[in-house]
Amino acid sequence: MAQNTSPAVMAQRIEPHDSLDYFPTPPWAVRALCEHLDTWGSIGAASCWEPACGSGDMVRALKGYFGEVAGSDVHDYGGPDQDEVADFLFPALPALADGWPAGAPDWIITNPPFRLAEAFALRALDLAGEGVALLVRTSFLEGVGRHERLFARFPPEWILQFTERVPMVKGRLDGGASTATAYCWIVWVQPCPSGSGRAPRHPTHFPAFRWLPPCRRRLERPGDYPEA
Numbered sequence: 718m719a720q721n722t723s724p725a726v727m728a729q730r731i732e733p734h735d736s737l738d739y740f741p742t743p744p745w746a747v748r749a750l751c752e753h754l755d756t757w758g759s760i761g762a763a764s765c766w767e768p769a770c771g772s773g774d775m776v777r778a779l780k781g782y783f784g785e786v787a788g789s790d791v792h793d794y795g796g797p798d799q800d801e802v803a804d805f806l807f808p809a810l811p812a813l814a815d816g817w818p819a820g821a822p823d824w825i826i827t828n829p830p831f832r833l834a835e836a837f838a839l840r841a842l843d844l845a846g847e848g849v850a851l852l853v854r855t856s857f858l859e860g861v862g863r864h865e866r867l868f869a870r871f872p873p874e875w876i877l878q879f880t881e882r883v884p885m886v887k888g889r890l891d892g893g894a895s896t897a898t899a900y901c902w903i904v905w906v907q908p909c910p911s912g913s914g915r916a917p918r919h920p921t922h923f924p925a926f927r928w929l930p931p932c933r934r935r936l937e938r939p940g941d942y943p944e945a
């Protein structure tokens with residue numbers, strides 16, 4: 718039987734409940750976020766935690782921009798960019814990189830397992846000192862319950878919608894893949910103490926919507942994809 722790959726069907730892909738939902742992120746999509754953050758404020762001295770790092774494809778791209786980056790995942794993928802095996806939703810914090818600031822990093826950035834994305838957002842917002850960025854299917858923006866529990870309580874700073882598709886396939890990074898699913902970055906900037914020079918976020922804050930212009934070709938690097 719022919720597989721139905723219509724956009725409506727692809728956006729509803731259901732993973733088994735016990736699936737790790739391992740869909741590695743092409744590094745260019747991470748660089749697009751980092752370029753945006755870099756134009757907003759310096760991230761070169763900031764620390765960043767990728768708490769669902771898989772084989773570390775996102776970690777490697779983040780290391781090109783952030784001062785310090787650590788990666789963890791609930792499953793041991795055995796890669797050199799995974800510092801710890803840890804469940805991000807477990808209350809205790811893992812011991813991350815040497816010299817990691819006690820408590821929380823400045824930024825938490827990941828492409829979370831889709832079925833746990835809301836829980837990841839709430840946990841990350843609880844921990845990160847500066848900001849949180851999650852790469853999600855654009856359909857994650859929908860939903861009355863999710864709006865009540867997440868977006869209305871914690872309005873994001875930016876929604877960065879890719880104009881290009883970001884192809885992600887299960888279990889491997891594939892530079893030749895295609896997808897019918899739309900993705901965006903949702904970025905939260907943490908409220909700041911008064912006097913810090915940045916306006917605190919307010920519950921009536923409206924996120925800024927930006928399109929990420931085509932950038933894949935410019936942001937891909939040799940070695941981003943495994944040899945065929």
Ligand SMILES: C[S@@+](CC[C@H](N)C(=O)[O-])C[C@H]1O[C@@H](n2cnc3c(N)ncnc32)[C@H](O)[C@@H]1O
Nearest residue numbers: 737739740741742769770771791804805828830
């Ligand atoms: C969509 S993949 C993204 C992998 C990686 N962030 C990337 O972008 O290349 C989701 C990842 O979440 C991990 N994961 C699932 N549940 C988790 C949990 N409770 N805590 C930490 N990691 C988890 C999976 O093992 C998988 O590597």
